[in-house]
Amino acid sequence: MKSRSPLVNRITIVVCAVVLTSIVSMATTLAVSKSIEGNATAINLAGALRMGAFRLLAQAAGPGDNHNTAEPNISSFLDKYEASLFDRLITRAIPRTADHPLTNQYRAITSYWETTLRPGLENHPQGSPVSVEMHANTETYVDSVNQLVSMLERRTEARIGLLHLIQIISLAFSILIIVALFVDLRNRVLKPLRKLVSIAGAVGEQDFSQKANMTGSDELAQLGSAFDQMSSELALTYYELEERARSKTEELEKSHAALQLLHTASRNLFANHDLCSGAVPMLQELEELLGIGPIRLYLHDKEAAEPVEVVTTASTDRPFYCRDHHCNACLVSPEDYDELPIEDNDGRRLLLPIRTPGKLLGTLEVWYPAETGLSDTARRLLEILSDQLATAIFLERQITEEQQLTLAEERTVIARELHDSLAQSLSYLKMQVARLRRLNIEGDQKSAHESILEELSTGLNSAYRQLRELLATFRLKLDTPDLATAMRKTIEEFSTRLGKPVGLNYNLPPQALSPNEEIHTLQIIREGLANAVKHADATEVIVEILFESPQVKAKIRDNGKGLPVGEQPVNHYGLVIMQDRARTLGGQIVVKNRDSGGVEVILTFVPKSRHLIPTEAPST
Structure with a gap:
């Protein structure tokens, strides 16, 4: 009881x-x-x-x-x-x-x-x-x-x-x-x-500082203790709710500002074909709003074993993919970089896929402080950002592929026209020269006649060969945004023709060249390889495509017999075409004999779509 x-x-x-x-x-x-x-x-x-x-x-x-x-x-x-x-x-x-x-x-x-x-x-x-x-x-x-x-x-x-x-x-x-x-x-x-009663009135006015502080064991003392505990719990709950409301308000304000930023930046992403310059300012503002960073974007490339970094918001060294050597948006001092919430500074990493339906394009890497964590609102905003980036990257790749397809279609039309017109004309001329050879011409004009026929036959054969090379080049298709696949196929083709493996040293970053620049570079390399296979009698051919500041340098070296002393051979138009293509690229081409024997063809040019800067890129 x-x-x-x-x-x-x-x-x-x-x-x-x-x-x-x-x-x-x-x-x-x-x-x-x-x-x-x-x-x-x-x-x-x-x-x-x-x-x-x-x-x-x-x-x-x-x-x-x-x-x-x-x-x-x-x-x-x-x-x-x-x-x-x-x-x-x-x-x-x-x-x-x-x-x-x-x-x-x-x-x-x-x-x-x-x-x-x-x-x-x-x-x-x-x-x-x-x-x-x-x-x-x-x-x-x-x-x-x-x-x-x-x-x-x-x-x-x-x-x-x-x-x-x-x-x-x-x-x-x-x-x-x-x-x-x-x-x-x-x-x-x-x-x-x-x-x-006074405490109850104060609580009603949101004043939780008053306390009963009653001693004893009677009902009122217990009620006073209950009031004190209730007041403390109400104060804690009120402050928690107030802090939560303030935090939610700040989070909503940040979310609203971030959404406005994403809305504004989405237009820049789709309007600006340069992903780095279009995304870095927006990402840095987003980092400042959400208290996160750095953010890095990696794209998947079928020719690379690892994802390729294409965007970063903080780096101590200028990235190899940088498009403008006057831009310092992502560069920070080593001291400031050490303060960022990265792996060695109590940071946590969030990886978000950059994907379209049925295809993974890349990964968005977001670093954030471990002590504050990443709110649900910030995570949703980053997911929205990854979707926007996926759409922008997909559209950019689609545009590039459409440009390549358009160029390939144009080249196919040209090749068909050349085959239907010029190739047939050259074939007709070769047949006429063969008929002239069968004529039995006697007298003093026989030697002059045979000399003229020989020159005609040599010129026609050279022109026909050049036309076949040109048709083969026009029919070549690029199925990747860079030269990697096309170069490997070309190396396999000429290795078969040479009977020995052709070496390849390739370290050009992905998406470094426009489709037109890729086509001209590939045609120059094919012309140089064709010359080395047909005229050099070489046992070793090496192709190098290097990324050097601030230009792209392509080299074809062989150990053959070298160029003849004097002027270019008569009716040999390959070098002229190579020089024309180099001028189209805004660069120059040098063809010279090597001291150790053989010929070296060097193509150098600065891509028009970017200003490449000094850096060291890993070779593949």
Whole structure:
């Protein structure tokens, strides 16, 4: 069974104390009143005994008439007086205790009456004067009675005084209990209630600093502790909600600003064909808004074993893919770079796929501080960014592929036209030269005629060979954004024609050249390889396509017999075409003999779509 609470216990104690005081007061009052009941009658009767004693003395001294029987004699008066002495109203006022002074006094009076006064009065002759002894005995008796009356009066007054004292004590005790009750109520009920009401009002006004700080184990102290705990929890909850609301507001503001940034940047991504210059400013603003970074973008290339980095927002060295050597947007000092949340500086990495339906284009790498983490809103914004980047990259690749397809179609048309017109004309001319050879010309003009026919045949064969090379080049298709696949196929083709493997050293970054620049570069290399295979009698041919600052350099080296001393051979148009293509690229081509033997063809040009800068790129 659950025990009572302290406050109820205190109230119960107070009520019990008041009730007990009342009961004790009433009981003692009743007992005292009962004890003095009949004392007034006893005092009156005892006082009458004094007068009765003198009356008996007078009766004994007065004349008597023995013949008058109607007149009572002294014995009847003595019996009547003795009846009054032993009256129940007097004896009831006498204590039952044997050694009580009042009992002793009453016993002495009755004994004196029975042994001295009554016998003396009975033996006194009727009508004779009262003797001195008799008078003295009566006086002694009356004094004893007076003393008894006085003792009864004092005893009654003492009982009344005791009754007054009990009433005063009860009243004082009741007042003390009531005062203690009011003090206790004020200290333990009223003050705590006022404090709790004040705290409740303060909480209603969002002031959680007030505390009850109540001690004790009663209900109000427990309620005060509960209020303090509630106030602390409300303060914590309120501050958490306020902080959460502020954080959400800031996050929404950041999200709104980021969405505006993404909206603005999306147009730049689709309008600007340069992914780096179009994405880096937007990514850096996004980093500042979301408190993240650096951000890197990697694209997948089928010719590279690892994803190729194409965009970064922070780098200590200029990236190899940089398009403008006057741009320093992504360059930071080593000290600032060490402060960024990267792997060695308590950073965490988020990888987001750059994909279109059914195709993975690349990966977006986002670094962020581990201590703050990455919010859901920031993650959603980065996912939106990855989708935009995927769309922009897909469209850029589609445009590039369409340009390559358009160029390939144009080249196919040219090749078909050349085959249908010029190739047939050359074939016709070769047949006519063969007919002229079969003519039997005699005389002095025979040698001159044969010399002319030989020159015509050589020129036609050279032109026909050049046309076949040109047709083969026009029919060549590029199925990747760079030269890697086309170069490997070309190397395989000429290795077969040479009968020995042709070496290849290729380190050109992906998407470094436009489709038109790729085609011209490939045609120059094919022309150089064709010359090396047909004219050089070489046993070793090496092709190098290098990325050197700030240009692209292509080399074809062989260990053959080299170029003849003097001018270019007659009717050999390959070198002229190569030089024309080099000028189209905005570069130059150098064809020279090597000191160790053989020929070296060197093509150098700066791509028109970018300003390449000094860097070292890994070879593939």
